[in-house]
Amino acid sequence: xxxxxxxxxxxxxxxxxxxGLLLLIVIAFAVFSWTATGFASPYNLxxxxxxxxxxxxxxxxxxxxxATGGLDLSVGATGVAxxxxxxxxxxxxxxQMVIAIVAALCFGGALGFCNGFVVxxxxxxxxxxxxxxxxxxxxxxxxxTKAESVRDLxxxxxxLGKIRxxxxxxxxxxxxxxxxxxIAIMLRWTDLGREILASGASSRAATLSxxxxxxxxxxxxxxxxxxxxxxxxxxxxxxxxxVPSMAxxxxxxxxxxxxxxxxxxxxxxxxxxxWVLTTVLAALLVTELTSGMLLMxxxxxxxxxxxxxxxxxxxxxxxxxxxxxxxxxxI
Amino acid sequence: xxxxxxxQGIVKSFPGVIxxxxxxxAVERGSIHALIGExxxxxxxxxxxxTGVHRANEGTIKVDDRIVHFVNPRAASREGIGVVHQERxxxxxxxxxxxxxxxxxxxKTFAPINYREINRLGEQWLRRLELDxxxxxxxxxxxxxxxxxxxIARALSLQSKVLVLDEPTASLTSHEAEALFRVLRQLRDQxxxxxxxxxxxxxxxxxCDCVTVLRDGRNATSSGPLAGxxxxxxxxxxxxxxxxxxxxxxxxxxxxxxxxxxALELDGVSTSLGHRDISLxxxxxxxxxxxxxxxxxxxxxxxxIIGLHPIVSGELRVHGRAVRIGDVNSAVHRYSLGxxxxxxxxxxxxxxxxxxxxxxxxxWARLRGALRLLSDSRIxxxxxxxxxxxxxxxxxxxxxxxxxxxxxxxxxxxxKWLAAGVEILIIDEPSVGIDIRTKAYLHQLIMNLADQGxxxxxxxxxxxxxxxxxxRILLMKDFRLVSEIANDKDYTKISADIMSRIxxxxxx
Numbered sequence: 001x002x003x004x005x006x007x008x009x010x011x012x013x014x015x016x017x018x019x020g021l022l023l024l025i026v027i028a029f030a031v032f033s034w035t036a037t038g039f040a041s042p043y044n045l046x047x048x049x050x051x052x053x054x055x056x057x058x059x060x061x062x063x064x065x066x067a068t069g070g071l072d073l074s075v076g077a078t079g080v081a082x083x084x085x086x087x088x089x090x091x092x093x094x095x096q097m098v099i100a101i102v103a104a105l106c107f108g109g110a111l112g113f114c115n116g117f118v119v120x121x122x123x124x125x126x127x128x129x130x131x132x133x134x135x136x137x138x139x140x141x142x143x144x145t146k147a148e149s150v151r152d153l154x155x156x157x158x159x160l161g162k163i164r165x166x167x168x169x170x171x172x173x174x175x176x177x178x179x180x181x182x183i184a185i186m187l188r189w190t191d192l193g194r195e196i197l198a199s200g201a202s203s204r205a206a207t208l209s210x211x212x213x214x215x216x217x218x219x220x221x222x223x224x225x226x227x228x229x230x231x232x233x234x235x236x237x238x239x240x241x242x243v244p245s246m247a248x249x250x251x252x253x254x255x256x257x258x259x260x261x262x263x264x265x266x267x268x269x270x271x272x273x274x275w276v277l278t279t280v281l282a283a284l285l286v287t288e289l290t291s292g293m294l295l296m297x298x299x300x301x302x303x304x305x306x307x308x309x310x311x312x313x314x315x316x317x318x319x320x321x322x323x324x325x326x327x328x329x330x331i
Numbered sequence: 332x333x334x335x336x337x338x339q340g341i342v343k344s345f346p347g348v349i350x351x352x353x354x355x356x357a358v359e360r361g362s363i364h365a366l367i368g369e370x371x372x373x374x375x376x377x378x379x380x381x382t383g384v385h386r387a388n389e390g391t392i393k394v395d396d397r398i399v400h401f402v403n404p405r406a407a408s409r410e411g412i413g414v415v416h417q418e419r420x421x422x423x424x425x426x427x428x429x430x431x432x433x434x435x436x437x438x439k440t441f442a443p444i445n446y447r448e449i450n451r452l453g454e455q456w457l458r459r460l461e462l463d464x465x466x467x468x469x470x471x472x473x474x475x476x477x478x479x480x481x482x483i484a485r486a487l488s489l490q491s492k493v494l495v496l497d498e499p500t501a502s503l504t505s506h507e508a509e510a511l512f513r514v515l516r517q518l519r520d521q522x523x524x525x526x527x528x529x530x531x532x533x534x535x536x537x538x539c540d541c542v543t544v545l546r547d548g549r550n551a552t553s554s555g556p557l558a559g560x561x562x563x564x565x566x567x568x569x570x571x572x573x574x575x576x577x578x579x580x581x582x583x584x585x586x587x588x589x590x591x592x593x594a595l596e597l598d599g600v601s602t603s604l605g606h607r608d609i610s611l612x613x614x615x616x617x618x619x620x621x622x623x624x625x626x627x628x629x630x631x632x633x634x635x636i637i638g639l640h641p642i643v644s645g646e647l648r649v650h651g652r653a654v655r656i657g658d659v660n661s662a663v664h665r666y667s668l669g670x671x672x673x674x675x676x677x678x679x680x681x682x683x684x685x686x687x688x689x690x691x692x693x694x695w696a697r698l699r700g701a702l703r704l705l706s707d708s709r710i711x712x713x714x715x716x717x718x719x720x721x722x723x724x725x726x727x728x729x730x731x732x733x734x735x736x737x738x739x740x741x742x743x744x745x746x747k748w749l750a751a752g753v754e755i756l757i758i759d760e761p762s763v764g765i766d767i768r769t770k771a772y773l774h775q776l777i778m779n780l781a782d783q784g785x786x787x788x789x790x791x792x793x794x795x796x797x798x799x800x801x802x803r804i805l806l807m808k809d810f811r812l813v814s815e816i817a818n819d820k821d822y823t824k825i826s827a828d829i830m831s832r833i834x835x836x837x838x839x
Contacts, residue, residue, distance in 0.1 A: 190703040191695035198692055202681045207639070208672055209692040209747060210663030272683050 014275045017266045021281040025288060032292035039295050045168035052287040053172030054234055058254050059261025059283040060176075060183055060276070061227035064220045066262050067187070068200040069271025070126035072221065074115060075228040075258050076251015077138040080244060082108035082225075083232030084141055087150030087242035090157065097157045105229045111137060112225020116218030126221070138250045150242040161237045172234055177280060179230065183223075184276035196220055201272025228254075256307055260286045264314045286310075334396065335360040335524035336381070336412070336493045341390035343376055349548055350376040351387070356543050357554040358493065363515060363525045365535045365557065368545035369569055369766035370736040374528050377545070378497055381526070382414045383407030394493070408434075413486030414495040417764065419478050423471035428453025430470055431485045456484040460514050475625040476507035483514065493524045500534060501763050503625065505794050506830060512538050530766055532562050533795070544568040570768055591615070592651035594786035595636075595668075595755045600645035602635040604628070606810045609645070613755065613786040618777065620801030620818070621790045622829060628810035629790045630673055633757045636788075637662040637670045649755070663693055666755070669748035673760035673790070675737070679744035682733040686725050689732050689743050690714040693751035717749050718742075721776070738769030745776070756780065759790040774800060794829065798822045806832055 032039040058075060065072045086104035089095035095103070115133050119126045163171050187193035198206040199213040207213050231254070236242045247254045264282035267274045286307065293303045336358040343351040351373045358364045368374050379385040381392070383401035392399050394410045401407040407414075421430045428446075431453045453466040462480055470478060479499060486494055496515075500508040515525055515538065529535055535542070535557070542560065544551040551568040552560075560568070593612035600609045606628055613619045621629050634640055636647065638656035646653050649666045662668040672678035680689050691698075691710040698713060699705040711728060718728070721742045725735050732743055741761065748756055758777065762770040777800055781787050791797045797804060798818060806814040806829065814832045818825060 185704075189706060191699040191705045192703050194688065194692075194695055194705070198681055198684065198688065201683050202677070204678045205672075205681045206692070207659055208637075208670060208678050210660045210751075211692065212658065212660045272681070 014266070014278060017275065017278045018281055021264070021278055021285055025281065025285050028285065028288050028292060032288070032295070036292050036295035039292055042168040044291065044295070046164055046170055048287055048291045049168070049173040050170035050238055051291065052284050053170060053174075053176040054231055054238075055257045055261060055283040055287050056173070056176035056180060056280050057227050057231040057234065058258040059265070059279045060180055061224045061231065062258040063262035063265070063267050063274050063276070063279050064183065064196070064227070065126065065224045066200075066267050066269060067196055067271060067274035068217050068220050069203070069269075070119065070217065070220070071130065071259075071269075072112070072115065072126065072224045072228075073130040073255065074111070074134040074137055074251070075224065075231075076247040076254035077134045077141070078108050078111045078225050078251070079228035079232030079235075079254065080242075080247050080251050081111065081137050081141040081232075082229030083236045083242045083246075084145055084150065084244065086233055087153065087236065088145075090154055091150050091152045097154050101233055104233055105226050108225040108227075108229025108232070109222045110225070112228070113218060113222040115225070116221030119221065120214040120217050134250055142244060145244055147244050149244065151240075153241070157237065158240050161240055172238070175234075179227070180276050180280045187274060187276065192216075192219070197272055197274065199271075200268075200274075256304070256311070257283070257286055260307060260311055260314075263311060263318075266318070268318075269315070333360055334358065335394070336526070337393040337396075338377075338381070339391050339393075341377065341380060341387045341392075343380060343385060343387050351380070352548045353390070354545065354548070354550055355553060358524045358526055359541065360492070360524050361519055361522045362540040363519050363527060363538055364554070365539040365542040366526055366528045366545070367530070367532075367535065367542065367565065367569060368551070369768060370738045370764075371547075372545040372551075372569070373548040374545055375497070376548075378414070378495060378526075378528060381407070381493075381495060382412055408489050408491075411490055411492035412495065413489050413491030413493070415479065415482045415486055415497065415499060417497045417501060419475075419482065421470045421478055421481060424469055426453075426467050426469055427457070427464060427473075427481050428466035430481060431456055431466075431488050433485070434489070452488065453484075456488045457481075459487065460484055474507075476503050476511070479503065479511070480514070483511075487518070487523075491523065493526065494518065495526045495528075497528045498530065498764060499527070500529065500531065503792070505826070506833070507624070508534065530764070530770070531793075532565060532767070535565075536562065546571055566767065569766075593648070594650055595788065596646075596648040596651070597636070598646040598648065600635075600647060601643050602632070603641045603643050604631045604635060604810070606632055606635065609812055611788075611805055611812065613788050615754070615784045615786050616781050617803075618781045618787045618789055618801050620797045620804040621788060621807055622792070622794070622797055622804050623807035624833065625792065627807040629807050630759055631810070632807070633670055633759055633788070633790060636757065637668055663751060663753070664696065667751075667753045668755045669693070669751060669753035669757070671745055671748065671756065671758045671761060673763065675740055675744055675763075680732045680740050683731055685729045686718065686723065686732055686735070686743055687711060687714065687728045690718060690746040690750055693747045714746065714750050717746050721746055721749075722772070738765045741765055741769070741773065745773070749780075753785070755786045755788075757788045757790070760792065761789075762791075762793060762796060770796075794826050795822060798825050804829065808833065 038044055061075045062072060082104040085107045086100040089100040089103055090097065115126065115130055118124065118129045165171060187197065195211045196216050196219065198211055199216045203213045235246050239246060261279045261283040264285065265275055265278035267279065290303055290307065293306060334357050338354065338356040341351050341354045354373065354377060356377070366374055366377070376385065380387050383404040383406050392401065399410050428450045432449050450466050457464060457466060460480055460483060464477065470481060473481065499511060503511065519525055527539060539557050541554060542557045543554045544565065546569060591614065594615045596612040597609050601607050609632065611619065623629055635642055638658045638661065647656065648654065654666060656662045656666060676682060687707065687710060691714050694713060695705060698709055723742045723746065724739050732740055735743065761773050761777065765773070777787060789801055798820060801818050804816045804818050805812050816825065816828055
């Protein structure tokens with residue numbers, strides 16, 4: 001039955017979501033400029049773009065796993081543990097900054113690889129596996145670091161946190177957007193990305209077409225761990241130190257932004273569809289909303305309340321949209 | 332004769348397409364009425380309107396000469412419309428009786444469940460269908476055919492005056508289908524009106540009293556007695572023009588070099604799924620059929636060959652070389668082996684992805700460039716000629732496969748193996764739920780593939796299809812091969828031969 005064959009093509013569906021998010025970003029900007037004193041000040045914009053850089057990475061870390069129909073609750077624990085690892089390499093072993101950062105990314109990737117390995121070979125849903133690894137990684141990190149921060153860092157590392165372009169732009173956002181562009185290319189224009197999306201859309205059909213679904217699931221978990229590590233390093237640069245509690249207990253403070261960006265960005269929780277551009281825009285919107293509401297001094301808990309509501313609303317809207325339309329183009 | 336069900340001027344549109352445009356249907360009490368048409372003609376939509384799944388934009392529905400409005404499926408079943416969908420809708424771990432009286436179990440919220448009453452009711456309906464089954468058995472232990480009968484019992488237990496069956500024989504062997512038909516005739520004689528959707532003209536001719544043909548969302552014929560049509564007339568009504576029903580018979584495969592090495596060979600193979608001592612061979616350019624009852628283990632054997640399930644003993648040889656295939660990836664890329672799944676929607680295609688993504692999936696790894704980069708245009712230039720050759724009808728190459736008709740989905744699921752250029756292809760139930768025109772086309776395609784040297788192992792429960800295509804037919808029962816028949820394309824003789832052999836084995 002040729003039900004609802006629309007003439008829209010897939011990039012347009014992504015574009016319309018992007019346009020909607022862009023519109024919301026502009027509206028929110030106008031509203032906050034008017035209601036929240038100091039929102040549009042260069043300094044606030046600078047901190048905003050700095051936080052956005054972090055949130056973009058978190059969103060991408062979650063997005064790549066959601067693309068296969070899984071999720072990663074250990075992003076916070078992995079990110080902080082990897083940053084601590086880089087900190088110790090620099091503080092106690094006097095590693096060069098670049099080498100320490102690369103080592104941290106590899107460390108995060110390795111932790112993610114372990115997540116993926118257990119998911120595939122024990123055939124357990126990533127929810128349980130990463131819930132466990134979140135506690136294990138965070139617990140081990142606290143024991144090994146004795147919950148002490150790393151503050152004796154090279155000057156070059158600390159200098160990174162002070163870079164500020166045009167007075168209002170943090171290079172952290174640019175770095176994150178560049179990483180996002182690489183992931184977009186990977187998903188859209190490599191066989192690896194196509195196989196990741198195929199595995200997420202229908203693991204049975206993908207398997208029977210010769211896709212190694214298990215190794216694709218391990219790939220996205222390793223990638224997620226790497227992105228989380230990058231986020232951990234980024235936050236450490238901002239703080240000028242590696243602090244074990246910088247993502248909250250068990251790294252849980254990162255979970256809400258990590259889920260908000262891909263979900264608002266139209267990534268299907270069941271897998272098979274992931275858009276980088278909209279995930280990046282959604283991370284920007286979330287950062288903007290958080291910053292604006294905090295400036296309006298409506299209280300941290302109300303901000304949490306509002307963001308939680310946005311997440312629920314976004315999920316319900318997507319559900320409603322797919323039920324009503326029942327169509328859409330292929331990926 | 333009075334009308335049990337009458338539809339007039341039904342219009343139903345979905346965003347962007349008018350599925351039904353003024354369709355009428357009249358089903359008499361105590362008759363078996365065939366609803367036929369090609370894929371996309373509007374049969375499924377009409378069934379959904381009759382059973383309350385969709386609501387029509389225009390038109391009236393009358394049950395027993397009363398105008399009714401179905402707001403949901405429950406409303407339809409209250410008016411005595413029972414339906415047996417193509418897919419099974421039973422709860423596997425529940426017993427037969429529980430499944431039959433399910434609605435009434437839930438009716439009283441806090442009352443304790445009276446199992447003796449449930450079993451008594453269940454038994455009553457099974458007896459009416461002359462089914463000799465223990466009503467306490469879980470549905471998961473039944474064969475496909477038995478499960479189907481349980482669904483019919485459930486539909487009848489709702490005091491159905493109209494019984495709608497959507498392709499009831501799609502997963503049944505002809506033997507099982509005959510048993511079903513006997514029951515349907517009995518029901519008709521008891522006054523039930525039966526509306527049957529089917530693609531199989533043979534069974535319609537032998538079973539039905541009346542017919543309605545749909546084409547492109549309209550009535551190609553109004554409801555009337557089947558006696559007025561011969562098969563050619565029905566086909567003409569469905570297709571809209573004369574259409575050669577007789578397909579080109581396959582020119583018998585002659586093993587030109589009979590001593591040449593088979594492309595695929597199983598030697599005393601046992602699998603972890605329970606196959607024992609399976610030996611078979613398929614030569615280049617040969618079509619070997621694998622026939623058996625549902626549950627005989629044919630699909631499971633196919634999946635074991637392509638590396639999804641382990642082979643525990645015996646030898647698998649590809650082009651004469653003993654191989655161990657660890658996963659589907661190496662089956663496809665190292666041994667050039669492909670599998671067209673019987674479960675098109677779950678395994679054959681990725682419904683939410685585009686035609687392009689589905690057709691190209693097997694060649695991504697081969698086409699990728701430096702840094703694994705791979706553009707759409709590169710894939711398109713490889714698969715587009717195939718999609719054209721297969722005449723895949725879609726809004727664009729980027730349209731989601733979900734929006735294609737069943738026949739076009741099947742073409743896409745085959746296209747990816749043509750793209751991969753596999754030398755050995757296992758095809759599992761290629762024409763389930765596919766209209767005659769696409770089916771004839773697929774048959775031609777399969778024969779052409781064989782002529783070009785592909786070794787084909789064909790699994791089918793459709794006996795005419797099997798006889799038309801296969802060079803040799805292997806019979807499978809209970810995960811063993813029991814017999815081999817050389818196919819001389821004489822349908823009457825071969826089908827009788829197969830049936831007698833399957834029954835002979837059954838009484839062993």
